Amino acid sequence: MANKHLSLEALDLIAERFKVLSEPIRLQILHTLQEGEKSVNDLTAAVQTSQPNVSKHLKILQKNGILERNQYGNTVYYTIADESIFSLCETVCGSLEENLRSKADIFSIA
DSSP states (O other): OTTSOOOHHHHHHHHHHHHHTTOHHHHHHHHHHTTSOEEHHHHHHHHTSOHHHHHHHHHHHHHTTSEEEEEETTEEEEEESOTHHHHHHHHHHHHHHHHHHHHHHHHOOO
């Protein structure tokens, strides 16, 4: 990104993607779906919140192209539509780990 000149429109889209990932429940949903396709009920149990709340977050993730929705009979299942989301999460986790390690070194006693 440092070498590219991005338009304001492109930056808005990037900001929107980060906004979508700013909710801990959405990150829990993504983490759970890393194991494979899950029903709304499975996801509700995994994140331990109400079904309407899970459905609200699923709709946002789907609308932004991160999830795919499939219906079999009366049951709706979700899968990851954009696998690149996991490499982004790994990058952020690695950066946080490094920052925390650096801060811990400041307070360690020799």
